[in-house]
Amino acid sequence: KAGVTQTPRYLIKTRGQQVTLSCSPISGHRSVSWYQQTPGQGLQFLFEYFSETQRNKGNFPGRFSGRQFSNSRSEMNVSTLELGDSALYLCASSWQGYEQYFGPGTRLTVT
């Protein structure tokens, strides 16, 4: 099976802009979770989608949102970008209740 894929791999944006990141899970996996990784805060959970519904949400402001499509692909959106949003954004997919496998991530730089 193909692994989790994420696009784009790298992104440079300026403060105030918005960005959309995409994640395609492993075939058959219906759960997609998003994480933010930074040197200072480590790996932090953003949210999780299952069957197009957000089931869990982490402690991030409302500027961070996401959605999932009927084919389980997921997108996350960050509006009004801030310098502190610079991070590696990782998605992970799983077959409910089992192991989570990560994609390669999208490195977002906000200038």
Added chain:
Amino acid sequence: GENVEQHPSTLSVQEGDSAVIKCTYSDSASNYFPWYKQELGKRPQLIIDIRSNVGEKKDQRIAVTLNKTAKHFSLHITETQPEDSAVYFCAVRPFGNEKLTFGTGTRLTIIP
């Protein structure tokens, strides 16, 4: 919410020796404990995991032990090799929830 502490933050080990990384957690509802290895510039890779109904699990040179009473679990790597150099993260997940709470990571360096 769940709190996961991971120690040590850095660990240097002579090639061929063993390495042990320990994590403690706070939520007794946690029942799934994976370990991820992340090499520089790469994605976290699941290397081993354990569920709360098991005390120990082994996969070749890697083992994980779980003490639910004390709320801690450990990663053991034996006969370390240079390719084991990476950052290792522990994580916990409660039953019925996909949210992983990660430890702060351990940078393991294998000295040839």
